[in-house]
Amino acid sequence: MQPNGGLRYLSLATLGDVNDVVARAQDLLGRTFRAHGVTAVITEVEAYGGITDPASHAFVRTPRSEIMYGPSGRLYVYRIHGHHAANIVTGPQEVAAAVLLRGARIIDGLDLAYQRRGVVPEHQLARGPGNLAKALGITMADRGSDVTAGPAIILGERAIGPEPLAGPRVGVRRAADRPWRLWLPDEPSVSAYRRHPRAEP
DNA sequence: GTTTAGATCAACT
């Protein structure tokens, strides 16, 4: 599909409420997430609105972003700065929305997490998307995994549920002011906000 | 044309 063609210009009434992905992101906060022997509680996420969101990799439909146009619950993994970052596809399929996992508190499998991350303070084991993926052993090999099916990767129920806070997403150059980053208050596993140097004022 | 690997540097700790 052309970047400027097709579904992108359908009305929101047709596509559904783009804020659905934000609601889904909020729903993920406080849930347990287990991957490759490590269990964590998700403390920080970012919503990416697919074809409605210039900051989303799915804004342009290519083989790489194709996974986000598929069923929800699948894992979209990408590489950045030599690390990996993990997203959960939320749908609807025509929108290709996904939620980036940015922070988590490890509650089980600490030995394994330390083994993967080295000597760092416990609250930093899974702070930041790259560190989270590394602590949980998530790589490109996990692309397309169904997080509702397990067994290697499985999304759990809500473990804690305080009201989340919201603000702009970290390091995005486009749509830099959408407050689609959500996190739980008083969680040291939540990373700091950094605005992209070349983001529009 | 797309994906991947390998960097960059401003803002963070």
Next chain:
DNA sequence: GTTGATCTAAACG
């Protein structure tokens, strides 16, 4: 000292 929905260039189909 770390980090990263950036950025470029080389390696793919």
